[in-house]
Amino acid sequence: MASTSRASGIGTGYTWNEGSSSEDSDIDTDVVTEIEDNVEDTDDEEDDSVVTAYTARNNKTGVRVSVPRVNAAQTKMDIFKLFVTDEMLYNIDAYTKNQAAKRGQRNFTDDAEIMAFIGLMYMAAAYGMRRPSTKRLWREDKRYQLHAFSATMSRERFRNLMRFLRFDDIETREERRAVDKLAPIRELTENLRKNVHEVYEPDK
Numbered sequence: 001m002a003s004t005s006r007a008s009g010i011g012t013g014y015t016w017n018e019g020s021s022s023e024d025s026d027i028d029t030d031v032v033t034e035i036e037d038n039v040e041d042t043d044d045e046e047d048d049s050v051v052t053a054y055t056a057r058n059n060k061t062g063v064r065v066s067v068p069r070v071n072a073a074q075t076k077m078d079i080f081k082l083f084v085t086d087e088m089l090y091n092i093d094a095y096t097k098n099q100a101a102k103r104g105q106r107n108f109t110d111d112a113e114i115m116a117f118i119g120l121m122y123m124a125a126a127y128g129m130r131r132p133s134t135k136r137l138w139r140e141d142k143r144y145q146l147h148a149f150s151a152t153m154s155r156e157r158f159r160n161l162m163r164f165l166r167f168d169d170i171e172t173r174e175e176r177r178a179v180d181k182l183a184p185i186r187e188l189t190e191n192l193r194k195n196v197h198e199v200y201e202p203d204k
Helices: 022-026 076-083 086-101 109-125 148-153 155-164 170-177 183-199
Strands: 004-008 014-019
Touching: 014 155, 076 183, 086 109, 086 155, 086 170, 086 183, 109 148, 109 155, 170 183
Parallel strands: none
Antiparallel strands: 004 014
C-alpha cells in the first residue's frame, strides 16, 4: 500500500492527501492545519461580486467605514485585498519563485497565479473539505466535477504550486525560528493581523 503524504494548505487550514513521490520533500511541512470534511455540492450561480454598500454596526463594531480604502472598496476582490494586500501577494510570489529556482524552475509563477491559487484554496474550504485529494477536485466525472478548479489550472500545476509555496525567506528561516516558532508564517500572520485591526472592529 502506498504511503500517504500531506501537503499543507495556506492559511485556510487543510492538508492535501496525495500518493507519496520524490517531489513531496519540497512541500513546506512547517505550515500544516486541518478543517472538517463535509463536501456539499451547490448549483448556486448568483453573481454577487459587486458589493453595493458598507455600513458599520450600531454598536460600533464591524467594518471601519471611516478608513478611506474601506470606503473605496466596490467588489469582493477589493474587500479581499483589504486583508491580503498586493504587497503580501508580491512577497509570497517572490518567496515561491526563490524556492522553485532552487530546483531549476526559473520564473515559476507570478502574483496573478498566486492569487488564483489562493482562490482555489478558499473555494475548497468553502465546500467544507478536510484533507481532500486533488484527484477529487479535478475528477473527470462531469456530474461531480468542481469546474472552477479545472478551469483555473491543471491538477499538476496546482500540485507544483503547492510543492514550492513559501511565505517567508527560506534562507533566513532557521535563524528566525531560533527565537520564533512561527517563523515560517510570521510575516503573513503579522500582516493579516495589522490589516484586520485597521479595517475591522470586532465585538468586545
